[in-house]
Amino acid sequence: MSRFRCCRQFPGTVMVRLVVLGEDGEEDVPFIEQNGASGKGRLNPNMNQFTAALSCYPIVSLLASYMDLTTLSDLSQTCRQVRANLMQYRSLLITKSLRCENEDTSPAARLGNALHASHAVWTAYGQTGLKVGRITSGKVGACARDMVADCRKCGRIICRNCVVKAPPTSIMKFRHRRLCRTCMKSPLPELMNITRTIEEDGTSHDETTPERRTYARPPCTCEDFVWVCQPCGQTMRTDDTTYIRGWKWRARYSHCGGMGAGLGEANEGVECGRITDCLATRMVEKDVECDAAELAALCAETAKAEIDGRHWNGSSYSTQEIVGIGGKVKTKVKKQIPVGAIVKEYEDERDNEKFLDREQTGANRSWCSWCARVVAGKKDQDSATRSTDSIASTSSSGTV
Incomplete structure:
Protein backbone atom coordinates (compact mmCIF):
# COMPACT_ATOMS: atom_id res chain seq x y z
CA MET A 1 0.00 0.00 0.00
CA SER A 2 1.48 3.33 -1.04
CA ARG A 3 0.72 6.75 0.41
CA PHE A 4 1.37 10.31 -0.60
CA ARG A 5 0.71 13.70 0.99
CA CYS A 6 -1.08 16.70 -0.57
CA CYS A 7 -0.71 20.24 0.84
CA ARG A 8 -3.06 23.04 -0.13
CA GLN A 9 -2.66 26.64 0.91
CA PHE A 10 -5.58 29.08 0.95
CA PRO A 11 -5.83 32.63 2.30
CA GLY A 12 -6.10 32.43 6.08
CA THR A 13 -5.89 28.66 6.49
CA VAL A 14 -3.57 25.74 5.80
CA MET A 15 -4.95 22.22 5.36
CA VAL A 16 -3.14 18.93 5.02
CA ARG A 17 -4.84 15.81 3.63
CA LEU A 18 -3.45 12.30 3.67
CA VAL A 19 -4.61 10.17 0.73
CA VAL A 20 -4.24 6.39 0.91
CA LEU A 21 -4.03 4.42 -2.30
CA GLY A 22 -5.47 1.03 -1.56
CA GLU A 23 -8.48 -1.12 -2.26
CA ASP A 24 -11.90 0.26 -3.06
CA GLY A 25 -14.17 0.98 -0.16
CA GLU A 26 -11.47 2.41 2.12
CA GLU A 27 -12.17 5.88 3.45
CA ASP A 28 -9.65 8.67 3.14
CA VAL A 29 -8.07 10.24 6.17
CA PRO A 30 -10.03 13.39 7.12
CA PHE A 31 -8.64 16.92 6.88
CA ILE A 32 -6.45 18.25 9.69
CA GLU A 33 -6.85 21.99 9.93
CA GLN A 34 -4.53 24.46 11.60
CA ASN A 35 -6.56 24.64 14.79
CA GLY A 36 -5.75 20.98 15.43
CA ALA A 37 -9.30 19.60 15.07
CA SER A 38 -10.45 17.17 12.41
CA GLY A 39 -13.73 15.86 11.19
CA LYS A 40 -13.60 12.80 13.46
CA GLY A 41 -12.04 14.47 16.50
CA ARG A 42 -8.41 13.75 15.61
CA LEU A 43 -5.96 16.31 17.08
CA ASN A 44 -2.79 17.65 15.53
CA PRO A 45 0.10 16.65 17.86
CA ASN A 46 2.27 19.51 16.60
CA MET A 47 -0.09 22.26 17.71
CA ASN A 48 1.21 24.05 20.80
CA GLN A 49 1.95 27.57 21.98
CA PHE A 50 5.19 27.82 20.02
CA THR A 51 3.74 26.73 16.69
CA ALA A 52 0.78 29.02 17.28
CA ALA A 53 3.18 31.93 17.84
CA LEU A 54 4.97 31.14 14.58
CA SER A 55 1.72 31.72 12.70
CA CYS A 56 1.79 35.37 13.83
CA TYR A 57 3.85 37.49 11.43
CA PRO A 58 5.16 40.10 13.95
CA ILE A 59 6.55 37.34 16.15
CA VAL A 60 8.08 35.24 13.40
CA SER A 61 9.59 38.30 11.67
CA LEU A 62 11.29 39.40 14.89
CA LEU A 63 12.55 35.85 15.42
CA ALA A 64 13.89 35.70 11.86
CA SER A 65 15.96 38.86 12.40
CA TYR A 66 18.17 36.87 14.81
CA MET A 67 18.60 33.87 12.46
CA ASP A 68 20.42 33.26 9.20
CA LEU A 69 18.95 31.30 6.31
CA THR A 70 20.54 28.04 7.48
CA THR A 71 18.97 28.33 10.93
CA LEU A 72 15.59 29.19 9.41
CA SER A 73 15.83 26.12 7.18
CA ASP A 74 16.63 23.93 10.17
CA LEU A 75 13.70 25.42 12.08
CA SER A 76 11.31 24.68 9.22
CA GLN A 77 12.37 21.02 9.24
CA THR A 78 11.35 20.39 12.84
CA CYS A 79 7.75 19.42 12.00
CA ARG A 80 5.10 19.89 9.32
CA GLN A 81 3.18 22.51 11.28
CA VAL A 82 6.22 24.76 11.74
CA ARG A 83 7.08 24.41 8.06
CA ALA A 84 3.53 25.32 7.04
CA ASN A 85 3.60 28.42 9.26
CA LEU A 86 6.97 29.58 7.91
CA MET A 87 6.26 28.84 4.25
CA GLN A 88 3.40 31.32 4.09
CA TYR A 89 5.88 34.13 4.96
CA ARG A 90 8.85 32.69 3.07
CA SER A 91 9.68 35.65 0.84
CA LEU A 92 9.29 38.13 3.69
CA LEU A 93 11.37 36.12 6.15
CA ILE A 94 14.25 35.90 3.68
CA THR A 95 14.48 39.69 3.60
CA LYS A 96 14.23 39.88 7.41
CA SER A 97 16.95 37.30 8.11
CA LEU A 98 20.24 38.12 9.84
CA ARG A 99 22.67 40.07 7.67
CA CYS A 100 26.41 40.62 7.81
CA GLU A 101 27.56 44.05 8.99
CA ASN A 102 29.98 44.27 6.05
CA GLU A 103 27.23 43.91 3.47
CA ASP A 104 26.94 47.69 3.09
CA THR A 105 30.69 48.33 3.42
CA SER A 106 32.56 49.75 0.45
CA PRO A 107 34.39 47.19 -1.74
CA ALA A 108 37.74 48.92 -1.14
CA ALA A 109 37.55 48.39 2.63
CA ARG A 110 36.54 44.75 2.18
CA LEU A 111 39.38 44.15 -0.26
CA GLY A 112 41.86 45.65 2.19
CA ASN A 113 40.72 43.35 4.98
CA ALA A 114 40.95 40.36 2.64
CA LEU A 115 44.52 41.28 1.69
CA HIS A 116 45.55 41.48 5.34
CA ALA A 117 43.99 38.09 6.05
CA SER A 118 45.57 36.40 3.04
CA HIS A 119 49.01 37.83 3.83
CA ALA A 120 48.82 36.39 7.35
CA VAL A 121 47.83 32.91 6.13
CA TRP A 122 49.54 32.43 2.77
CA THR A 123 53.33 32.84 2.64
CA ALA A 124 55.72 31.74 -0.10
CA TYR A 125 59.49 31.86 -0.57
CA GLY A 126 61.23 32.76 -3.82
CA GLN A 127 64.28 31.17 -5.42
CA THR A 128 66.64 33.35 -3.39
CA GLY A 129 64.95 32.45 -0.11
CA LEU A 130 63.16 35.79 0.28
CA LYS A 131 59.64 35.78 1.65
CA VAL A 132 57.01 36.59 -0.96
CA GLY A 133 53.54 37.49 0.25
CA ARG A 134 50.76 36.36 -2.04
CA ILE A 135 48.07 38.82 -2.95
CA THR A 136 45.02 36.77 -2.00
CA SER A 137 44.00 33.25 -1.13
CA GLY A 138 40.49 33.46 -2.54
CA LYS A 139 37.98 35.69 -4.23
CA VAL A 140 36.41 38.74 -2.62
CA GLY A 141 32.71 38.51 -3.34
CA ALA A 142 29.41 39.53 -1.85
CA CYS A 143 28.51 38.70 1.72
CA ALA A 144 26.76 35.39 2.27
CA ARG A 145 23.38 35.03 3.96
CA ASP A 146 23.28 31.32 4.66
CA MET A 147 25.96 31.27 7.39
CA VAL A 148 25.88 34.44 9.50
CA ALA A 149 26.85 34.65 13.18
CA ASP A 150 28.54 36.96 15.65
CA CYS A 151 32.31 37.12 15.99
CA ARG A 152 33.50 34.94 18.85
CA LYS A 153 35.72 37.74 20.15
CA CYS A 154 34.15 41.15 19.56
CA GLY A 155 30.55 40.16 18.82
CA ARG A 156 30.20 41.81 15.39
CA ILE A 157 27.77 40.08 13.01
CA ILE A 158 29.79 38.57 10.15
CA CYS A 159 29.20 35.99 7.42
CA ARG A 160 31.34 33.08 6.26
CA ASN A 161 33.03 35.27 3.63
CA CYS A 162 34.19 37.82 6.22
CA VAL A 163 35.80 35.48 8.77
CA VAL A 164 39.54 34.89 8.91
CA LYS A 165 41.01 31.97 7.02
CA ALA A 166 41.15 28.79 9.03
CA PRO A 167 44.57 28.66 10.73
CA PRO A 168 46.67 25.50 10.47
CA THR A 169 46.23 22.84 13.12
CA SER A 170 49.90 23.09 14.07
CA ILE A 171 49.50 26.61 15.50
CA MET A 172 46.27 25.84 17.35
CA LYS A 173 48.17 25.23 20.60
CA PHE A 174 49.76 28.70 20.62
CA ARG A 175 46.46 30.41 21.38
CA HIS A 176 46.53 29.39 25.06
CA ARG A 177 47.29 31.97 27.75
CA ARG A 178 48.12 31.13 31.35
CA LEU A 179 45.79 32.37 34.08
CA CYS A 180 46.74 33.72 37.48
CA ARG A 181 46.02 31.88 40.71
CA THR A 182 42.81 33.81 41.39
CA CYS A 183 41.35 33.05 37.97
CA MET A 184 42.45 29.43 38.25
CA LYS A 185 40.73 28.88 41.61
CA SER A 186 37.56 30.81 40.80
CA PRO A 187 34.42 28.99 39.64
CA LEU A 188 34.18 28.55 35.90
CA PRO A 189 30.97 30.63 35.48
CA GLU A 190 32.79 33.71 36.81
CA LEU A 191 35.18 33.54 33.85
CA MET A 192 32.32 33.17 31.38
CA ASN A 193 30.86 36.61 32.17
CA ILE A 194 32.17 39.66 30.36
CA THR A 195 31.34 43.32 31.06
CA ARG A 196 31.43 45.80 28.22
CA THR A 197 30.40 49.43 27.66
CA ILE A 198 27.90 49.09 24.83
CA GLU A 199 24.96 51.27 23.85
CA GLU A 200 21.94 50.16 21.88
CA ASP A 201 22.96 52.19 18.83
CA GLY A 202 26.67 51.51 19.26
CA THR A 203 27.52 55.04 20.49
CA SER A 204 28.13 56.51 23.92
CA HIS A 205 26.06 59.60 24.66
CA ASP A 206 27.50 60.16 28.12
CA GLU A 207 31.20 59.40 28.31
CA THR A 208 31.45 60.19 32.02
CA THR A 209 28.91 57.58 33.11
CA PRO A 210 28.72 55.02 30.28
CA GLU A 211 26.34 52.10 30.48
CA ARG A 212 28.03 48.80 31.31
CA ARG A 213 26.40 45.47 30.65
CA THR A 214 27.37 41.95 31.62
CA TYR A 215 27.10 39.13 29.09
CA ALA A 216 27.44 35.38 29.58
CA ARG A 217 29.56 33.65 26.95
CA PRO A 218 30.20 29.90 26.54
CA PRO A 219 33.74 28.45 26.65
CA CYS A 220 36.14 28.35 23.73
CA THR A 221 35.27 26.22 20.69
CA CYS A 222 38.25 27.07 18.48
CA GLU A 223 39.20 23.39 18.37
CA ASP A 224 36.11 22.74 16.25
CA PHE A 225 35.84 25.98 14.25
CA VAL A 226 37.30 29.50 14.30
CA TRP A 227 34.73 32.24 13.72
CA VAL A 228 36.63 35.52 14.10
CA CYS A 229 36.26 38.68 12.02
CA GLN A 230 39.08 40.17 9.95
CA PRO A 231 39.98 43.07 12.32
CA CYS A 232 40.26 40.72 15.31
CA GLY A 233 42.23 38.12 13.35
CA GLN A 234 44.86 40.38 11.79
CA THR A 235 47.25 40.17 14.76
CA MET A 236 46.48 36.66 16.02
CA ARG A 237 49.70 35.01 14.89
CA THR A 238 51.83 38.03 15.80
CA ASP A 239 50.43 38.13 19.32
CA ASP A 240 51.00 34.40 19.77
CA THR A 241 54.63 34.68 18.65
CA THR A 242 55.26 37.65 20.95
CA TYR A 243 53.74 35.81 23.92
CA ILE A 244 55.89 32.70 23.40
CA ARG A 245 59.04 34.81 22.96
CA GLY A 246 58.27 36.60 26.21
CA TRP A 247 58.19 33.27 28.04
CA LYS A 248 61.51 32.23 26.51
CA TRP A 249 63.18 35.54 27.37
CA ARG A 250 62.04 35.54 30.98
CA ALA A 251 62.99 31.91 31.51
CA ARG A 252 66.44 32.52 30.03
CA TYR A 253 67.19 35.55 32.23
CA SER A 254 65.21 34.58 35.32
CA HIS A 255 68.43 33.97 37.29
CA CYS A 256 69.17 37.72 37.13
CA GLY A 257 66.83 38.50 40.00
CA GLY A 258 68.38 41.83 40.99
CA MET A 259 68.02 43.28 37.50
CA GLY A 260 64.24 43.15 37.47
CA ALA A 261 64.15 40.45 34.81
CA GLY A 262 63.08 37.61 37.10
CA LEU A 263 59.81 35.89 36.37
CA GLY A 264 57.20 36.63 39.01
CA GLU A 265 58.98 39.59 40.58
CA ALA A 266 56.57 42.47 41.25
CA ASN A 267 55.34 43.79 37.88
CA GLU A 268 58.03 42.06 35.81
CA GLY A 269 56.27 38.69 35.51
CA VAL A 270 53.99 37.39 32.78
CA GLU A 271 50.58 38.97 33.03
CA CYS A 272 47.37 36.98 33.42
CA GLY A 273 45.82 35.97 30.12
CA ARG A 274 42.63 37.91 30.83
CA ILE A 275 44.65 41.16 31.11
CA THR A 276 42.25 43.91 32.23
CA ASP A 277 39.43 41.43 32.90
CA CYS A 278 41.53 39.52 35.43
CA LEU A 279 39.81 38.91 38.76
CA ALA A 280 42.92 40.12 40.62
CA THR A 281 43.72 43.27 38.63
CA ARG A 282 45.72 46.11 40.14
CA MET A 283 46.29 49.69 39.02
CA PRO A 338 44.41 47.98 35.26
CA VAL A 339 46.97 45.19 34.90
CA GLY A 340 46.39 41.49 35.46
CA ALA A 341 48.09 39.53 38.21
CA ILE A 342 51.35 37.63 37.71
CA VAL A 343 51.04 34.00 36.65
CA LYS A 344 52.97 31.06 38.07
CA GLU A 345 56.11 29.58 36.55
CA TYR A 346 56.89 25.88 36.98
CA GLU A 347 60.44 24.65 37.50
CA ASP A 348 60.26 21.98 34.81
CA GLU A 349 59.33 24.62 32.23
CA ARG A 350 62.46 26.60 33.07
CA ASP A 351 64.64 23.53 32.53
CA ASN A 352 63.18 21.98 29.37
CA GLU A 353 61.67 25.23 27.94
CA LYS A 354 58.34 23.52 27.21
CA PHE A 355 56.16 26.47 28.07
CA LEU A 356 52.40 26.23 28.55
CA ASP A 357 52.49 22.44 28.22
CA ARG A 358 49.85 22.02 30.94
CA GLU A 359 47.51 24.43 29.19
CA GLN A 360 48.07 22.98 25.73
CA THR A 361 47.34 19.43 26.88
CA GLY A 362 44.19 20.50 28.75
CA ALA A 363 45.46 19.70 32.24
CA ASN A 364 45.03 23.28 33.51
CA ARG A 365 42.43 25.90 32.79
CA SER A 366 43.61 28.51 30.27
CA TRP A 367 42.45 31.51 28.26
CA CYS A 368 42.08 31.57 24.48
CA SER A 369 43.55 34.67 22.86
CA TRP A 370 41.70 34.14 19.59
CA CYS A 371 38.14 34.31 20.90
CA ALA A 372 38.82 35.80 24.39
CA ARG A 373 37.04 32.92 26.14
CA VAL A 374 37.99 30.47 28.83
CA VAL A 375 39.25 27.00 27.94
CA ALA A 376 38.01 24.46 30.46
CA GLY A 377 40.64 22.26 32.08
CA LYS A 378 40.53 18.65 33.15
CA LYS A 379 39.20 19.48 36.63
CA ASP A 380 36.39 21.56 35.17
CA GLN A 381 35.36 18.74 32.85
CA ASP A 382 35.51 16.17 35.66
CA SER A 383 33.37 18.34 37.95
CA ALA A 384 30.83 18.83 35.16
CA THR A 385 30.71 15.06 34.60
CA ARG A 386 30.24 14.39 38.32
CA SER A 387 27.42 16.93 38.57
CA THR A 388 25.69 15.36 35.56
CA ASP A 389 26.04 11.89 37.06
CA SER A 390 24.65 13.06 40.40
CA ILE A 391 21.62 14.62 38.72
CA ALA A 392 21.02 11.42 36.75
CA SER A 393 21.33 9.26 39.89
CA THR A 394 18.95 11.52 41.83
CA SER A 395 16.33 11.39 39.10
CA SER A 396 16.64 7.62 38.79
CA SER A 397 16.34 7.09 42.56
CA GLY A 398 13.22 9.25 42.67
CA THR A 399 11.38 7.08 40.14
CA VAL A 400 9.46 4.01 41.22
Missing part, protein backbone atom coordinates in the same frame (compact mmCIF):
# COMPACT_ATOMS: atom_id res chain seq x y z
CA VAL A 284 49.77 50.37 37.63
CA GLU A 285 51.18 53.60 36.23
CA LYS A 286 52.34 53.14 32.63
CA ASP A 287 53.35 55.28 29.67
CA VAL A 288 50.62 55.04 27.06
CA GLU A 289 50.67 56.61 23.61
CA CYS A 290 48.10 59.38 23.19
CA ASP A 291 45.11 58.83 20.98
CA ALA A 292 43.43 61.43 18.79
CA ALA A 293 41.11 62.72 21.53
CA GLU A 294 43.95 63.16 24.02
CA LEU A 295 46.11 64.94 21.45
CA ALA A 296 43.26 67.34 20.70
CA ALA A 297 42.90 68.07 24.43
CA LEU A 298 46.65 68.74 24.74
CA CYS A 299 46.54 71.11 21.76
CA ALA A 300 43.64 72.97 23.37
CA GLU A 301 45.61 73.33 26.61
CA THR A 302 48.63 74.61 24.67
CA ALA A 303 46.53 77.23 22.88
CA LYS A 304 44.98 78.30 26.18
CA ALA A 305 48.44 78.68 27.75
CA GLU A 306 49.61 80.90 24.89
CA ILE A 307 46.56 83.13 25.30
CA ASP A 308 47.31 83.54 29.02
CA GLY A 309 50.90 84.50 28.23
CA ARG A 310 52.44 81.21 29.34
CA HIS A 311 54.60 78.86 27.28
CA TRP A 312 54.56 75.06 27.22
CA ASN A 313 57.01 72.99 25.18
CA GLY A 314 54.82 69.89 25.23
CA SER A 315 56.57 67.89 27.96
CA SER A 316 55.81 67.50 31.65
CA TYR A 317 55.87 64.81 34.31
CA SER A 318 52.74 63.16 32.95
CA THR A 319 53.35 63.94 29.26
CA GLN A 320 56.50 63.14 27.29
CA GLU A 321 57.44 63.55 23.65
CA ILE A 322 59.48 60.62 22.31
CA VAL A 323 61.20 60.40 18.94
CA GLY A 324 60.40 57.03 17.40
CA ILE A 325 61.70 55.12 14.41
CA GLY A 326 62.07 57.29 11.34
CA GLY A 327 62.08 60.52 13.32
CA LYS A 328 58.38 60.35 14.12
CA VAL A 329 57.53 62.21 17.32
CA LYS A 330 55.14 60.38 19.63
CA THR A 331 53.41 61.81 22.67
CA LYS A 332 53.00 59.52 25.66
CA VAL A 333 51.15 60.16 28.90
CA LYS A 334 51.30 58.44 32.26
CA LYS A 335 48.09 56.67 33.14
CA GLN A 336 46.82 54.42 35.87
CA ILE A 337 45.63 51.36 33.96
